[in-house]
Amino acid sequence: MLRKQARFVGQVIPRQLTAQERTVIPFNPQDFRYLRFRAIGNLEVDGQNGNGDGFPYQWFEDERPGYGYSSFRGKRAHVEHNCVPPTTPIQMADYSYRPIADVKVGDEVLTHDNRTGKVSETFRNRHEGPMVRIKAMGTIGNLPLTPGHPVWIIPKEEIDRVRYEIDRDGNRVSKLSLEEKKKLFTEYLPKPTFVPAENVRLRDHVVTPFPTDCFVDPEIEDIRYARLLGFYLAEGWACSSRVNRDGSRPVDHVFYAFSNHEPDNVNEVVRNITELGLGKAKVEVSTGLKPGWEGGTLLIQQSCASFTRLAVRHCGRKAKEKRLSRSIMQMPPMWKIAFLDAYFRGDGCRYKGTIAANTASPILASQIRQLVASLGGIVTTGKNMQKAPDSLNGKPDSGRLLPIYTMDLALPVVEQLFPTKRTEGFRSISNQMVTDFGIVSPVSSLDYIDYSDDVCNFEVEGEHSYVASNIVTHNSMEGYAGSIGDLPDCYLNRFMLPPEIPHGLKFADLSPTQRAQVLSVPNQRDGSIEVLMRIDMTMVNRLTHSAKYGRTVENLIRAIDTEQSIGSSMGTDVQYSHCSVCGNEARFANEYCNDLKWKKNGVASVSSNQIRDLLDAGRLRPEWVRHFATRPQDYTEIVNGVNNHNVLMRIAEINHELSFFELSVVARPAYHKGYDLEKIAMDEMLSPSQIGTYTLWTN
Numbered sequence: 082m083l084r085k086q087a088r089f090v091g092q093v094i095p096r097q098l099t100a101q102e103r104t105v106i107p108f109n110p111q112d113f114r115y116l117r118f119r120a121i122g123n124l125e126v127d128g129q130n131g132n133g134d135g136f137p138y139q140w141f142e143d144e145r146p147g148y149g150y151s152s153f154r155g156k157r158a159h160v161e162h163n164c165v166p167p168t169t170p171i172q173m174a175d176y177s178y179r180p181i182a183d184v185k186v187g188d189e190v191l192t193h194d195n196r197t198g199k200v201s202e203t204f205r206n207r208h209e210g211p212m213v214r215i216k217a218m219g220t221i222g223n224l225p226l227t228p229g230h231p232v233w234i235i236p237k238e239e240i241d242r243v244r245y246e247i248d249r250d251g252n253r254v255s256k257l258s259l260e261e262k263k264k265l266f267t268e269y270l271p272k273p274t275f276v277p278a279e280n281v282r283l284r285d286h287v288v289t290p291f292p293t294d295c296f297v298d299p300e301i302e303d304i305r306y307a308r309l310l311g312f313y314l315a316e317g318w319a320c321s322s323r324v325n326r327d328g329s330r331p332v333d334h335v336f337y338a339f340s341n342h343e344p345d346n347v348n349e350v351v352r353n354i355t356e357l358g359l360g361k362a363k364v365e366v367s368t369g370l371k372p373g374w375e376g377g378t379l380l381i382q383q384s385c386a387s388f389t390r391l392a393v394r395h396c397g398r399k400a401k402e403k404r405l406s407r408s409i410m411q412m413p414p415m416w417k418i419a420f421l422d423a424y425f426r427g428d429g430c431r432y433k434g435t436i437a438a439n440t441a442s443p444i445l446a447s448q449i450r451q452l453v454a455s456l457g458g459i460v461t462t463g464k465n466m467q468k469a470p471d472s473l474n475g476k477p478d479s480g481r482l483l484p485i486y487t488m489d490l491a492l493p494v495v496e497q498l499f500p501t502k503r504t505e506g507f508r509s510i511s512n513q514m515v516t517d518f519g520i521v522s523p524v525s526s527l528d529y530i531d532y533s534d535d536v537c538n539f540e541v542e543g544e545h546s547y548v549a550s551n552i553v554t555h556n557s558m559e560g561y562a563g564s565i566g567d568l569p570d571c572y573l574n575r576f577m578l579p580p581e582i583p584h585g586l587k588f589a590d591l592s593p594t595q596r597a598q599v600l601s602v603p604n605q606r607d608g609s610i611e612v613l614m615r616i617d618m619t620m621v622n623r624l625t626h627s628a629k630y631g632r633t634v635e636n637l638i639r640a641i642d643t644e645q646s647i648g649s650s651m652g653t654d655v656q657y658s659h660c661s662v663c664g665n666e667a668r669f670a671n672e673y674c675n676d677l678k679w680k681k682n683g684v685a686s687v688s689s690n691q692i693r694d695l696l697d698a699g700r701l702r703p704e705w706v707r708h709f710a711t712r713p714q715d716y717t718e719i720v721n722g723v724n725n726h727n728v729l730m731r732i733a734e735i736n737h738e739l740s741f742f743e744l745s746v747v748a749r750p751a752y753h754k755g756y757d758l759e760k761i762a763m764d765e766m767l768s769p770s771q772i773g774t775y776t777l778w779t780n
Contacts, residue, residue: 113566113615113616113617113618114615114616114618114638114641114642115613115614115615115616116613116614116616116641116647117611117612117613117614118611118612118613118614118647118649118744118755118756119609119610119611119649119752119754119755119756120153120571120609120610120611120612120649120651120744120755121136121609121610121651121653121752121755122136122607122608122609122752122753122754122755123136123137123138123141123607123608123609124136124137124138124705124708124735125137125138125588125596125600125608125704125705126138126600126605126606126607126608127607127608127609127752127753127754128708130751130752131682131750131751131752131753132681132682132751133677133681133682133731133732133733133734134733134734134736134751135661135705135708135733135734135735135736136736136739137702137705137735137736137737138576138588138589138608139587139588139589140736140737140738140739141573141608141610141739142573142575142587142588142589143738143739148738148739148740149739150571150572150573150610151571152739152740152741153568153571153610153612153651153741153744164204164206164208164226164227164230164536164537164538165181165224165225165226165227165230165536165537165538165549165554166181166212166225166532166534166535166536166537167180167181167182167205167534167535167536167537168180168181168182169181169224169225169537169549169550170222170444170549170550171184171190171547171548171549172190172191172547172548172549172551173188173189173190173191174189174190174191174197174407175406175407175410176191176292176405176407176410176448176451177404177407177444178404178444178447181537181538181539181549182205182537184200184203184537184539185200185203186200186201186202186203187199187200188200190541190547190548191290191547191548192290192541192544192546192547192548192553193233193273193288193290193518193519193544193546193548193553194290194518194544194669194670195290195291195292195293195518195519195669196544196670197544198541198542198543198544198545198546198547199541199542200539200540200541200542201539201540201541201542202539202540203537203538203539203540204537204538204539204540205535205536205537206535206536206537206538207534207535207536208227208532208533208534208535208536209532209533210227210531210532210533211228211529211530211531211532212225212226212227212228212529212530212531212532213225213226213227213228213230213278213279213281213527213528213529214226214526214527214528214529214530215232215278215281215287215524215526215527215552216524216525216526216527217287217289217522217523217524217525217551217552218461218512218513218522218523218524218525219450219459219460219461219462219513219520219522220289220447220450220462220522220550220551220552221443221446221447221462221463221464221486221551222443222464222550222551223526223550224549224550224552224554225530225532226278226549226554227278227536228277228278228279229277229278229279230277230278230554230555231275231276231277231278231554231555232275232276232277232278232281232287232552232553232554232555233273233274233275233287233288233546233552233553233554233555234273234274234275234276234281234285234286234287234288234524235270235271235272235273235274235285235286235288235521236282236285237282237283237284237285237286237523239270239271240270240284240286240523243266243269243270243271246269247265247269259456259457259458259515260457262457262514262515263457263515263516263517266514266515266516266521267516267517267518267668270514270516270521271656272518272654272656272738272740273286273288273518273521273553274654274740275546275555281524281527282524282527283523283524283525283526283527284523284524285523285524286514286521286522286523286524287521287522287524287552287553288518288519288520288521288522288552288553289450289451289454289519289520289522289548289551289552289553290451290518290519290520290548290553291451291452291454291455291515291519291520292410292411292451292452292455293455293671294411295411295412295413295414296408296411296412296413297412297413297416298408298412300391300395300408301391301395301408301409301412301416303357304415304416304419305353305356305357306357306391307412307416307417307419307420307423308349308353308419308420308422308423309350309353309354309357309359309388309423310391310392310395310396310409310420310423311419311420311421311422311423311424311426311427312337312346312349312350312423312424312426312427313335313337313392313396314396314403314405314420314424314427314428314445315423315424315425315426315427315428315429315438316337316338316339316346316427316428317335317336317337317338317392318335318336318398318399318400319332319334319335319336319389319392319393319398319399320332320334320335320336321333321334331386332386332389332390332393332398333384333385333386333389334382334383334384334389335382335383335385335388335389335392336380336381336382336383337350337380337381337383338378338379338380338381339378339379339380339381339427340378340379341366341378341379343379343426343427344379346426346427347364347379347381349423350362350381351364351381354383354385359383359385359387359388360383360384360385360388361383361384361385362381362382362383363381363382363383363384364379364380364381364382365379365380365382366378366379366380394406395408395409396409397442397445400440400441400442401441401442402442403440403441403442403444403445404442404444404445404448405445405448405449405452409452410448410451410452410455414455414456417452417455417456418456421449421452421453421456424438424449425438425490428440429490436489436490437487437488437489437490438487438488438490439467439485439486439487439488440485440486440488441483441484441485441486442486443464443484443486445486446462446486446487446488447462447551449462449488450462450488450520450551451520453490454515454519454520457515458490458515459490459513459514459515459520460488460489460490461488461489461513462486462487462488462489463486463487463489464484464485464486464487465484465485465486465487466482466483466484466485467482467483467485517668517669518668518669519553538556539556540556541556565616565617565620565621565624565634565637565746566614566615566616566617566620567614567615567617568612568613568614568615568744569613569615570612570613571610571611571612571613572610572611572612573608573610573611574606574607574608574609574610574611575606575608576588576599576600576602576605576606576608577599577602577605577606578599578602579598579599579602581598582595582598582599588608593702593703593704596702596703596704597703597704600704607754609754612744614649614744616638616641618638621634621638637746646756647746647756648746648750648755648756649744649745649746649750649755649756650744650745650750650751650752650755651741651744651745652741652744652745653736653739653740653741654739654740655736655737655738655739655740656668656737656738657737657738658734658735658736658737659700659701659734659735659737660673660674660676660677660732660733660734660735661701661705661709661730661731661732661733661734661735662676662685662687662691662730662732663676663687663691664694664695664698664700664701665677666700676732677732677734680732681732681733681734682731682732682733683731683732684711684729684730684731684732685729685730685732686727686728686729686730687727687728687730688725688726688727688728689715689718689719689722689724689725689726689727689728690725692706692719692728692730693719696719701735703720705735706719706720708731708733709730709731709733710728710729710730710731711729711730711731712728712729715728715729715730
């Protein structure tokens with residue numbers, strides 16, 4: 082998903098209005114200012130926005146809930162504090178976890194598009210009342226949220242529709258490779274949207290991001306280090322053999338404990354230690370180290386201070402402290418496969434059609450799930466209470482119960498990731514799916530709990546989202562920090578149809594010839610989206626006391642009351658976009674072509690045949706070309722010419738399937754007509770019926 086957003090002066094943030102709120106809009110000139118805005122123009126008539134973004138009119142007509150022009154209607158600012166408990170684990174930019182109460186300004190966190198964002202503000206408030214508790218399949222723990230806190234989901238109806246379409250199209254998912262499955266699910270699934278937690282339902286699907294960027298850390302450049310660290314993560318721990326004068330005990334030894342049924346693993350560990358020159362490896366048989374292992378334990382002692390520090394840095398020291406560093410999470414695929422193969426060889430066992438592994442670290446279980454997902458596979462995690470030695474916590478064994486976190490990897494996934502492990506049998510691991518935007522998992526448990534304690538939240542620059550308890554949520558702070566109003570209603574300036582075209586047809590359904598006829602109608606409407614903005618003076622007065630927004634908001638209201646022109650710029654999510662020059666399709670920013678990445682809104686010289694190919698492929702439409710061709714002769718050459726002359730084309734991004742999420746009041750809008758059209762009832766009183774649905778516009 083691609084997000085288009087302007088730097089805001091004041092914003093409106095989505096929340097569904099009730100039927101009663103939609104019918105009668107309260108009016109008081111001391112409490113509200115009403116403005117009518119042209120929010121966004123379309124590509125067919127007015128060209129693309131000044132920032133190189135174009136929105137085809139055919140997507141304005143999209144009538145699906147949450148899409149098209151109707152996604153503007155019935156949106157209202159969030160003014161409540163939407164937060165989570167202080168102990169909620171937040172995934173940081175390096176894929177580690179930290180309680181939200183410990184997140185500070187300047188920290189970088191993981192966001193919903195597998196990108197990172199910097200924390201600009203933190204908030205801590207008191208909440209007394211119900212909270213929604215969400216548990217997703219395959220994740221560890223649950224996520225309590227205030228009812229209005231938005232969660233990134235795909236509705237269950239869309240999931241059912243996609244499953245039907247995949248079956249209808251004859252795709253045998255069980256026969257596909259992991260990469261083919263990922264591509265298939267990404268193609269069929271719609272983009273997730275942010276929905277308040279109180280509106281989330283069972284079987285709606287939430288999203289967990291996973292690493293997409295790769296690099297090789299010089300410390301583990303040799304793939305044998307990845308193998309050795311995998312075995313260390315599964316069966317190793319670090320310890321100290323001496324005490325310094327200051328009382329510190331530096332770690333300088335690594336121990337690996339294997340069952341006597343695992344001689345191959347022992348031989349590989351010893352061989353890698355020797356070949357890499359990582360000290361001496363001493364093997365001995367120990368009894369009682371792991372209860373229930375008949376015949377004792379094969380214990381490997383490795384004496385190498387440098388490797389011990391490396392292992393602790395990348396994987397942790399003891400069982401409960403195990404976690405993966407950013408270098409491990411973002412290794413290239415071959416390194417990840419070698420690492421995971423060693424880990425599941427050391428700690429995995431076959432159980433009911435899966436390879437199952439256990440760990441005492443909830444962080445490690447979540448990270449292994451994300452690591453496998455980055456390769457296209459699915460791991461289902463869970464939590465059990467088992468009798469485990471207290472040595473996991475560095476204490477003598479007392480025999481008490483400790484939480485153990487399980488990881489189940491389906492055998493077909495094992496066969497594709499690790500070809501040397503041939504298995505038989507099959508069990509579907511879950512209803513989870515891997516897509517380009519993350520792991521998509523169904524909500525398996527949903528309930529309300531009473532809560533009376535502190536709650537926390539923070540603002541993320543640019544991204545406005547973070548990952549809490551392995552679920553993507555919106556930080557929902559714009560409404561509190563910078564929102565000044567809401568959008569009671571919206572209107573689409575539909576094109577007038579000529580008499581020869583049957584009325585009631587959508588522009589998207591017309592042929593190129595019919596579209597040309599429509600656009601040539603005298604005094605044709607511009608096809609733009611108009612909105613009614615209600616500026617809430619209660620929210621404005623609250624912001625005037627803010628050091629960050631106070632002066633700006635005061636100037637904005639002064640400009641409105643003195644008849645100055647006000648600009649607006651909308652923020653929208655788009656499902657995918659095409660480049661106007663090369664036709665490249667991108668669903669995420671990292672998929673942009675070089676033209677859009679570095680030269681957007683510029684001009685490129687390309688062959689006319691290249692543009693004709695885009696027309697034949699449907700990536701461009703004839704009525705769009707005139708907006709991108711910089712000279713009249715270029716347009717004529719493309720549409721009517723037969724030669725392969727070079728033409729000058731504007732480099733623009735054509736966005737498809739828009740879904741509105743905010744409208745900003747700005748000094749200079751990207752759309753050249755994006756200014757307020759009129760102020761309504763600023764001083765004079767009007768009855769509520771005069772400011773109701775569709776009473777502001779006429780066809």
